[in-house]
Amino acid sequence: MKGLYLVEPVVALYAFSSFLIYPLVQQYVYRTLWQQLTNTTFPISDNTSRCAANSSSNQSSYHKEVQRQASLFSLYTELLSTIPSLVVTLMLVAYSDRGGRKITIILPLIGTLIYTLAFLTVSYFELNIYLLIGASFLSSLFGGLGTLLGGCFAYVVDLCKDEHQKTLRMAGLDMMIGLLSGVAAISTGYFLRAAGFNWPFATSALCQCLILLYAIFILEETVKKAPTDAVVIDGSPQRTALKQMIYGVYQMFAGVSCRCKTVLLLLMLIFTSFSFAYWGGISLVTLYELNEPLCWSEILIGYGSALSTAVFLTSFLGVSLFTYCGMPPLLIVLIGILSVVSGMVLLAFTKTTLLMFIVRVPLLLSIMPFPVLRSMMSKIIPKSEQGALFACLSFLESLTSNVSNAVFSSVYAATVSWFPGFCFLLAAGLCVIPVLVLGVVGLVGVDVIKEDKKAETDISGEEDPVEDQNDNSPLVC
Structure with missing residues (x-):
């Protein structure tokens, strides 16, 4: 059977299976900690809020302690799983330039399936929830979401020759995440109320098995050429492959001019x-x-998560519209950052259910910077080193997201008793950093990205290299 060059089904079904259980993970930990700390069953109500029925001072103190313990549990999980996932991401995605993109897709799927089955086991047999930290560490040895997305973005770059198509297809992958995760988030609350925790975990595991079969047997490989530098050293050809993994990022920077390196580093920052x-x-x-x-029920949390994932769709529409209108990429990135700032500030002071839904409106364009920045950076790097680029980006994104989760969880545990919304104000304040660096990139000159596209074609041999010798390009240091 002939395979398909469509990586979108992998991203779509992975998003559905992940977001089917992602809202449940925190709820399961929260409910379990509630039972352990209070020796009472978790209060479940059909009302929009549970706070009205549990407004005593004891219940309020219980909420604060459970909040603190739940955030610390998240902190421990992130700390233990971060380093293995980062190392695997950097090595696998960089190596995919020579060894193929499918390995960066298949291994994270296996790791996610292991984690989901571990969660199902802990939930079904009512085991100690701290076993989930060990399961998270084990799954991180196979890579994580950053590994999968890094491989998928590199896969898309292999297929796209037009830069406009590349930007839209990258944004399309983000949109797939939003659409399917939104559907999963809506169904999660009803699924939990009707069948408990076990069936959502089992359904997610089944979906992940289907994705794994598709990736192994149907998805075609885009990197067809075998490594030309696979020299046997002391009877072990694996050493060359390991060397390519370690020095992939170095080779990526070595292939561009000094000015391009500066712009690339600023964009990464x-x-x-x-x-x-x-x-x-x-x-x-x-x-x-x-x-x-707020004290939201599982139904409201499902609707809130679905509305939050709508930002992927609206951000894709925003990128498509702004790109079609000829808006500069840096301005699109700025609009996305300002969307996050406004949404986070409003979120910090939200105290009612209605406002909690309304406050998500300013966040509707918050994902736009990610595909635009990826596309801008991919234009600078030669096509032969796209895997190294997305390995570096996936490494950085995984590192920053995991570290930020750990940092924000610890800050939330320390501030929840006096101002739960402080972390959202902190997030809005930290957005000042990318805005300032964005201004620096504007001063350096985004024409580097356009001009280095020509340098990339010279490197790939699609144009006469003699022509580049007569070109007075400002990229030459």
């Missing part, structure tokens, strides 16, 4: 600083909704 602020703030939304005075 924007990417990582914005990722730190955005994912750190967003990671605490579910805990904030479980806390007083």
Whole structure:
């Protein structure tokens, strides 16, 4: 059977299976800690809020302690799983330039399946929830979401020759995440209320098995050429492959001019600083909704998560519209950052259910900076080193998201008793960093990206290299 060059089904089904259980993870930990700390069953109500029925001072103190313990549990999980996932991401995605993109897709799927099955086991047999930290560490040895997305973005770059198509298809992958995760988030609350925790975990595991079969047997490989430098050294050809993994990022920077290196580093700084602020703030939304005075039920959390994932669709539409209108990429990135700032500031002072839904409107364009920055950086790097680029980006994004989750969880545990919304103000304040660096990139000159596209074609041999010798390009140092 002939394979397909469509990586979108992998991203779509992975998003559905992940977001089917992602809202449940914090709720399961929250409910378990509640039972352990209070020796009572978790209060479940059909009302929009549980706070009205549990407004005593004892219940309020219980909420604060459970909030603190839940945020610390998240902190421990992130700390233990971060380093293995980062190392695997950097090595696998960099090696995919020679060894193929599918390995960066298949291994993270296996790791996610292991984690989901571990969660199902802990939930079904009512085991100690701290076993989930060990399961998270084990799954991180196979890579994580950053590994999968890094491989998928590099896969898309292999297929796209037009820069406009590349930007839109990268944004399309983000949109797939939003659409399917939104559907999963809506169904999660009803699924939990009707069948408990076990069936959602089992359904997610089944979906992940289907994705794994598709990736192994149907998805075609885009990197067809075998490594030309696979020289046997002391009877072990694996050493050359390991060397390519370690020095992939170095080769990526060595292939561009000094001015391009400067712009590339600045764009990476924007990417990582914005990722730190955005994912750190967003990671605490579910805990904030479980806390007083909102005390949302699982149904409301499902609707809130679905509305939050709508930003992927609206951001894709925003990128498409702004790109079609000829808006400069840096301006699109700025609009996305300002969207996050406004949403986080409003979120910090939200105390009612209605406002909690309305406050998500300013966040509708918050994902736009990610595909635009990826596309801008991919234009600078030669096509032969795209895997190294996305390995570096996935490494940085995973590092910043995991570290930001740990930092924001610890800050939330320390501030939840006096101002739960402080972390959202912190996220908004940290967005000042990418805005300032964005101005520096504007001063350096974004024409580097356009001009280095010509340098890339010279490197790939698609144009006469003699022509480049007569070109007075400002890229030459």
